Amino acid sequence: MSEKFLIGVDGSAQSRTALAWGLSRATDRKASVELLHVADDSFLSESAVFLSEAQDASQQMLDLEAAYARSIGFEGEITGTAVVGHPILEVEEASKRADLLVLGAHEGSKFAGSFFGTRAVKVAATAHCPVAVIPSTEVDSSAGIVVGVDGSEASQKAIDYAAEIASFRGVPLIAVYAWMPPLTPGLEYLWSEDLVKSQQAAAEEAIAIGTAGLASRYPDLTIERHIVQAPPVAALVQAAENAQMIVVGSRGRGGLSRLLLGSVSHGVLQALPVPTIVVKP
Structure with missing residues (x-):
């Protein structure tokens, strides 16, 4: 059975660094990929209209990142999930169906403290699979x-x-x-x-x-x-x-x-x- 990589996306430069890292390794491992975007509902109105708009925005973000994945040459199996909810809980649940969860790191940016920033530590603690956290730094692939x-x-x-x-x-x-x-x-x-x-x-x-x-x-x-x-x-x-x-x-x-x-x-x-x-x- 082939591996499955779950990659968190949010459209930021840091997220795309992690996306590229995850896609490269998925190609090497012949793994399928699921992209996940979570619209945090912590500060949203519970109105059905607001939630519907948040869901639409989440899906649009997901579609953009899926298109970006193809644009940088990923040819493997790719699916996506767009949800509105509590980020840590949603990712914890999604991690049950993955062999590796990949997240970007947003240290020192406007995203710091958001789900794909410092909360990555909590995600790593709650996930049901190994978690890769990717900084925006160049590394030697032969090291x-x-x-x-x-x-x-x-x-x-x-x-x-x-x-x-x-x-x-x-x-x-x-x-x-x-x-x-x-x-x-x-x-x-x-x-x-x-x-x-x-x-x-x-x-x-x-x-x-x-x-x-x-x-x-x-x-x-x-x-x-x-x-x-x-x-x-x-x-x-x-x-x-x-x-x-x-x-x-x-x-x-x-x-x-x-x-x-x-x-x-x-x-x-x-x-x-x-x-x-x-x-x-």
């Missing part, structure tokens, strides 16, 4: 894929996901394990050299376990393993300076807290140096 390693189930899912992408694209997988000794002001001296060595050994074991088996599954995959004594977000962002993508795992949550990502995935999305995919167990 490697960075993945965060921490020994958790979410991290292992991210490693497997990133390894498959790296193997498919023929680029290195860059596994990064970052650790920091507990810092208690005035008590740094309690961290002896032996304790630091112990932490380093634990890190080496965790990254070895995390990447175990990849070589047999992907014989041609080059795997780089980096252990860094630094805060995890800083380590991943720095590693991404010479990469085309970051893949991070985020622990799933229930109830109201499901609107929150883990601190690392949240931090990476806030920095967003390169396209970033959030994967949950």
